[in-house]
Amino acid sequence: METGQIAGVYAEVSGFPTPVSAHVKVEELPEYRVYSVTADWSQSDLVRGSRLHYSQQWTLIADTNNHKTVRTVLPPGPCTPVSGELLRAFSPIRGLKAIVREAGNQQLLEIWDCHGLRKCLNLTALNIHGRVYDDVQFGSLSWSECEGKLLYVAEKSRNSSAGGESACREDRNVYCEDWGEALTSKSVPVVCVVDLHSGAVDVLQGVPEDVSPGQALWAPGYQSVFFVGWYHEPFRLGLKFCSNRSSSLFELDMEGRCERLSGENLSVSCPRLSPDGSTLVFLQGRVFGPHHQCLSLQQLDLKSRKTSALIDVLNRPQAGEFAGVYETLSPCCWSADSQRVVFSSACRNWKDLFVVDRKSKKVLSLSDTVPFSTLPASRYPLFPPPPPPPFPAPFLASESFLPPPPLPPLLSHLHQEQKTDVEDLSAASRDCGSWKLLTIQRDLMVVCCSSPNTPPTLRVGFLPEKSEAMTWQTLQQPAMTFDFSWTSLDIKPPPEEDNMQYPGLDFGSVLVKPSRPLCDSRIPLVVFIHGGPHSQFPAEWNSTTAGLVKLGCAVLMVNYRGSTGFGQDSILSLIGNIGSQDVKDVQVPTNSETTVRHLFCNDKSFVFSKRAVLAALWSDETLDPKRVAVIGGSHGGFLCCHLVGQYPDFYKACAARNPVINAATLLGTSDIVDWRYTSAGFQFSYDSVPTAEVLAALLQKSPITHAVQIKAAVLLMLGGKDRRVSPHQGLELYKVLKSRASPVRLLWFPEDGHSLSRVDTQADCFVNTALWLQQHL
Numbered sequence: 001m002e003t004g005q006i007a008g009v010y011a012e013v014s015g016f017p018t019p020v021s022a023h024v025k026v027e028e029l030p031e032y033r034v035y036s037v038t039a040d041w042s043q044s045d046l047v048r049g050s051r052l053h054y055s056q057q058w059t060l061i062a063d064t065n066n067h068k069t070v071r072t073v074l075p076p077g078p079c080t081p082v083s084g085e086l087l088r089a090f091s092p093i094r095g096l097k098a099i100v101r102e103a104g105n106q107q108l109l110e111i112w113d114c115h116g117l118r119k120c121l122n123l124t125a126l127n128i129h130g131r132v133y134d135d136v137q138f139g140s141l142s143w144s145e146c147e148g149k150l151l152y153v154a155e156k157s158r159n160s161s162a163g164g165e166s167a168c169r170e171d172r173n174v175y176c177e178d179w180g181e182a183l184t185s186k187s188v189p190v191v192c193v194v195d196l197h198s199g200a201v202d203v204l205q206g207v208p209e210d211v212s213p214g215q216a217l218w219a220p221g222y223q224s225v226f227f228v229g230w231y232h233e234p235f236r237l238g239l240k241f242c243s244n245r246s247s248s249l250f251e252l253d254m255e256g257r258c259e260r261l262s263g264e265n266l267s268v269s270c271p272r273l274s275p276d277g278s279t280l281v282f283l284q285g286r287v288f289g290p291h292h293q294c295l296s297l298q299q300l301d302l303k304s305r306k307t308s309a310l311i312d313v314l315n316r317p318q319a320g321e322f323a324g325v326y327e328t329l330s331p332c333c334w335s336a337d338s339q340r341v342v343f344s345s346a347c348r349n350w351k352d353l354f355v356v357d358r359k360s361k362k363v364l365s366l367s368d369t370v371p372f373s374t375l376p377a378s379r380y381p382l383f384p385p386p387p388p389p390p391f392p393a394p395f396l397a398s399e400s401f402l403p404p405p406p407l408p409p410l411l412s413h414l415h416q417e418q419k420t421d422v423e424d425l426s427a428a429s430r431d432c433g434s435w436k437l438l439t440i441q442r443d444l445m446v447v448c449c450s451s452p453n454t455p456p457t458l459r460v461g462f463l464p465e466k467s468e469a470m471t472w473q474t475l476q477q478p479a480m481t482f483d484f485s486w487t488s489l490d491i492k493p494p495p496e497e498d499n500m501q502y503p504g505l506d507f508g509s510v511l512v513k514p515s516r517p518l519c520d521s522r523i524p525l526v527v528f529i530h531g532g533p534h535s536q537f538p539a540e541w542n543s544t545t546a547g548l549v550k551l552g553c554a555v556l557m558v559n560y561r562g563s564t565g566f567g568q569d570s571i572l573s574l575i576g577n578i579g580s581q582d583v584k585d586v587q588v589p590t591n592s593e594t595t596v597r598h599l600f601c602n603d604k605s606f607v608f609s610k611r612a613v614l615a616a617l618w619s620d621e622t623l624d625p626k627r628v629a630v631i632g633g634s635h636g637g638f639l640c641c642h643l644v645g646q647y648p649d650f651y652k653a654c655a656a657r658n659p660v661i662n663a664a665t666l667l668g669t670s671d672i673v674d675w676r677y678t679s680a681g682f683q684f685s686y687d688s689v690p691t692a693e694v695l696a697a698l699l700q701k702s703p704i705t706h707a708v709q710i711k712a713a714v715l716l717m718l719g720g721k722d723r724r725v726s727p728h729q730g731l732e733l734y735k736v737l738k739s740r741a742s743p744v745r746l747l748w749f750p751e752d753g754h755s756l757s758r759v760d761t762q763a764d765c766f767v768n769t770a771l772w773l774q775q776h777l
């Protein structure tokens with residue numbers, strides 16, 4: 001297949017818009033209640049090489065007496081482009097809209113009402129502080145109850161130091177710490193309040209000197225503010241994707257008095273105030289250890305000042321049960337009566353929607369499980385699945401097509417038959433693998449749903465009472481769905497590979513493939529491994545997976561032990577076992593000849609000692625065991641390079657993005673040095689100094705030790721500004737392979753970081769990966 005055709009496939013699968021936030025406005029009329037739902041969308045535009053943002057509004061009309069029954073949904077309004085918006089917030093009473101906007105080199109604060117622009121302040125020209133924070137770690141924009149003040153977080157002004165011009169000249173080359181990957185411009189945040197009547201902006205005083213504040217919101221009565229404070233002494237550690245940073249919940253009044261509200265030596269985030277102002281909920285976890293973890297949901301009674309656990313950390317959930325809290329809370333997550341909290345979270349191979357009751361502490365599933373035949377017409381695809389593309393498949397083989405055998409019931413279960421032991425408010429099957437809460441206001445939930453074959457959809461539903469059934473209504477379908485089949489696999493390690501400290505753990509994977517192969521031959525398999533390692537591949541829309549499947553591949557997304565959604569024990573089991581347990585979860589410790597021989601026999605007992613890849617190949621004979629490739633980024637790239645080194649005869653090609661290659665040389669260059677110690681099983685402290693023992697252990701767990709065995713063709717994609725995994729990691733492997741004349745190619749993206757998230761970078765990575773697989777499979 002030509003480059004242009006592959007680029008066209010990626011343009012199609014990456015161009016679907018995704019709802020990223022939503023707001024609900026309610027208007028009471030004599031006979032009706034009108035809900036206005038405004039969703040903000042993000043969409044990649046390969047022509048511009050950037051992400052577009054737009055908003056769209058829906059109007060729902062409900063009865064006044066039965067306001068949870070929607071009579072009419074009016075046609076949606078037009079898509080309105082949004083330009084330069086960094087933050088947006090709506091006032092609690094009159095629905096005024098506050099926007100922090102980027103305009104050239106200026107940052108403006110705008111206040112809008114129904115008559116247009118009401119007020120505009122040039123925050124940059126005022127020179128009270130530096131740039132306003134708009135990231136998810138620190139950023140916030142909060143209205144006071146009186147609607148006369150706004151609260152936000154910004155960088156401290158560097159012009160406010162004493163000593164004048166001579167001091168500035170003396171200090172201009174002094175090293176300034178930042179918060180690491182994707183937060184390189186964030187160093188010293190301050191909490192700011194703007195008085196909308198006078199236009200005055202003040203930086204709140206009284207924040208402890210060893211604390212960096214963020215996620216600020218007004219306390220009831222607007223005489224004080226709550227915020228999360230991260231401790232930055234003796235030095236800052238990378239914060240992005242790390243829920244294990246030492247932090248506390250604080251309350252700061254306007255006189256500069258600051259009180260710590262949470263316990264010591266904990267990590268907290270996402271404070272959310274109840275509608276009645278009585279309770280603050282927040283997430284809480286451990287300090288250090290795994291970079292991400294199962295969190296507890298805490299509730300703080302603001303009157304008694306007592307904190308209690310609403311949801312505890314779950315160590316060992318059973319299959320089908322609620323598995324714990326792993327995701328951030330939506331900005332609006334409370335029920336109207338302040339008695340329930342709604343949230344999304346990873347749950348095995350899925351991402352589900354849950355509600356917890358404050359009194360009973362019972363967690364219920366809210367995800368849609370209505371049988372497909374009973375869904376209203378609006379739930380069916382707008383267009384039939386597209387036929388296979390007219391051009392030939394890029395991956396050809398001589399083997400004849402073999403029909404798939406039935407799946408072993410103890411090994412896997414199709415997503416249409418997924419069952420759950422969590423108490424569910426609806427029926428027995430599901431049509432979406434991923435549910436994400438965007439907002440809940442006046443008990444109307446707005447969610448984003450997707451599956452591996454269905455791009456994001458927008459749905460709404462009222463939070464039901466205990467005796468009511470859950471009903472969802474689709475507001476926006478994607479332009480099309482895809483003719484892919486997908487399966488969720490549950491896999492249990494064999495006894496000899498069980499973790500002795502955490503025995504009995506299992507893990508999962510999601511297999512996606514074309515429903516109708518592009519040619520009468522077996523389908524090549526691409527093993528896709530997530531990074532983290534403490535993250536997850538849920539059964540949701542993934543443009544890389546969709547693009548590869550449309551090109552004729554099957555894709556296996558592996559959630560090895562240590563992934564989120566399987567309990568805290570699973571996460572802790574990986575500590576000290578990177579490079580071994582996670583590698584074996586993906587692969588089986590056998591040579592290629594033994595593997596292929598077993599794949600062509602009927603010894604079904606062999607499957608239960610397999611790992612993810614062999615389980616998929618055994619359960620689906622349409623997959624080609626002789627054409628297997630592996631791709632992944634960060635820790636996923638680390639595992640890719642381990643796999644092609646430890647199993648050189650099994651994998652034919654590898655594509656790794658910003659992989660960890662030599663953990664010993666990474667120790668002094670990563671922004672999360674604590675995780676480098678922890679991953680190898682060592683305790684971290686700020687005064688830790690590398691020892692021969694530590695360096696030897698890190699080297700022993702690294703892919704570089706297997707590099708001389710690599711036979712597969714290796715494609716490396718590196719970000720020049722990566723603060724988490726230095727690009728010199730990939731260069732180290734590149735030089736080893738080049739010196740041995742092994743097939744290797746390196747792509748260097750000088751302006752991109754660890755996630756390689758620029759739109760043009762993502763397109764370039766996909767096209768090159770697809771061409772690399774086409775060449776070497």
